[in-house]
Amino acid sequence: MTAVRDTTSASLDALAAEAATGALTGERGVFYLAAGRVVHVESAHTPGLGVLLTRGGALAEDGWWEAVDRDGARHRVGRRLVDSGRVAAGALEVCHLGALFDAAYFALAHDPRAHRFRPGAAHWLGALRPVPVATVLRESRRRRDLLHEIWPDPLVDVAPLARVPGARATALPARRARVLDRVDGVRTAADIAEDLAFRTYHTLVELRRLAADGLVTTAPRVPARPGPAAPDPCGTAWDDPDAALLRRLRDALEAL
Amino acid sequence: MPGIDESLLEAMRLPGARGAWLVDWISGLALGAVGEAPGGDAETTAAETAELARHAAESGALAPGGGDGAVGSEPPVEDLIVTTGDSYHLIRFVSTPFDSTVFLHLWLDRGEGNLALARIRLGETAARLVLG
Numbered sequence: 001m002t003a004v005r006d007t008t009s010a011s012l013d014a015l016a017a018e019a020a021t022g023a024l025t026g027e028r029g030v031f032y033l034a035a036g037r038v039v040h041v042e043s044a045h046t047p048g049l050g051v052l053l054t055r056g057g058a059l060a061e062d063g064w065w066e067a068v069d070r071d072g073a074r075h076r077v078g079r080r081l082v083d084s085g086r087v088a089a090g091a092l093e094v095c096h097l098g099a100l101f102d103a104a105y106f107a108l109a110h111d112p113r114a115h116r117f118r119p120g121a122a123h124w125l126g127a128l129r130p131v132p133v134a135t136v137l138r139e140s141r142r143r144r145d146l147l148h149e150i151w152p153d154p155l156v157d158v159a160p161l162a163r164v165p166g167a168r169a170t171a172l173p174a175r176r177a178r179v180l181d182r183v184d185g186v187r188t189a190a191d192i193a194e195d196l197a198f199r200t201y202h203t204l205v206e207l208r209r210l211a212a213d214g215l216v217t218t219a220p221r222v223p224a225r226p227g228p229a230a231p232d233p234c235g236t237a238w239d240d241p242d243a244a245l246l247r248r249l250r251d252a253l254e255a256l
Numbered sequence: 257m258p259g260i261d262e263s264l265l266e267a268m269r270l271p272g273a274r275g276a277w278l279v280d281w282i283s284g285l286a287l288g289a290v291g292e293a294p295g296g297d298a299e300t301t302a303a304e305t306a307e308l309a310r311h312a313a314e315s316g317a318l319a320p321g322g323g324d325g326a327v328g329s330e331p332p333v334e335d336l337i338v339t340t341g342d343s344y345h346l347i348r349f350v351s352t353p354f355d356s357t358v359f360l361h362l363w364l365d366r367g368e369g370n371l372a373l374a375r376i377r378l379g380e381t382a383a384r385l386v387l388g
Binding site: 101 | 259280284285314316330355356358385
């Protein structure tokens with residue numbers, strides 16, 4: 001199939017035009033399509049639907065796993081959650097769309113190449129509220145522009161973050177304050193999102209606003225820890241047999 | 257149990273209703289839309305009202321008790337009413353037990369709409385959307 005030789009966005013466009021069903025795997029995420037529409041997206045950079053629902057308290061973890069066990073193979077986990085009364089239909093749609101657009105943003109960042117398309121592959125969640133490919137692509141572009149307008153430093157999105165020394169935060173909105181509380185010089189935006197069970201893009205928005213307010217910056221590079229696992233490249237070079245041999249050779253050449 | 261579309265259609269049954277949307281106030285994304293959009297473009301409407309809603313949601317001065325909104329009651333503002341020469345815009349925040357940041361936006365004709373009724377009904381619709 002020609003689609004998988006292109007970038008992720010071009011592949012999605014082609015698959016939408018073919019009304020394809022299956023899973024498109026790219027470098028940064030997986031898009032599940034049904035009849036050319038996006039039914040779900042997963043990315044390692046964003047919390048999944050299960051994390052968002054169970055960690056927020058909308059659903060007990062037992063209930064989530066029971067639904068996955070019983071109906072995962074039949075791709076009906078979403079319907080099972082609603083039919084069993086564990087989650088309201090509207091709540092599930094809202095949470096699902098939140099996770100879908102969040103994962104899509106990261107899966108499409110820098111528009112990496114698509115690796116492969118598995119025709120017919122379906123997601124265990126099932127189709128809850130399919131979204132046109134064009135909407136997903138347009139929204140991801142709009143989200144990128146929105147971040148740029150807030151604070152045009154993309155490093156904030158991927159680097160470990162630190163508080164700006166001496167800067168005092170006053171009267172932050174509750175959500176932004178919770179994000180700031182987790183900024184510790186080590187965690188990245190994705191770590192903070194996972195920790196709070198927040199969508200990662202929405203965490204990026206808060207972090208860029210905090211950066212724009214002069215409260216958060218990218219952490220200084222952490223020096224390599226001393227110890228056997230992280231040898232000092234200069235100090236140990238002279239103890240290396242090859243280096244010692246070269247040194248003797250050099251000394252011999254100079255003596256000539 | 258109503259999903260997003262059923263909830264929006266329910267809101268559209270109110271007298272004078274012209275359009276209804278479910279919008280994320282941080283990203284500006286419309287998760288659902290029915291009826292007309294002011295200016296004809298639902299996505300632009302959603303992005304602009306999201307910015308208005310965000311300022312209200314993040315306002316420390318408007319929050320009950322002066323700002324430190326307790327976790328779980330986010331956002332501290334329940335609704336917003338914007339009145340123009342010919343319309344009411346009613347924005348109702350939807351509280352969810354997971355990370356969502358959404359509101360319902362109902363556009364009402366000012367001559368036909370009943371603001372007090374719409375405000376009560378939209379609150380009920382917001383609750384049913386999340387609780388079933």
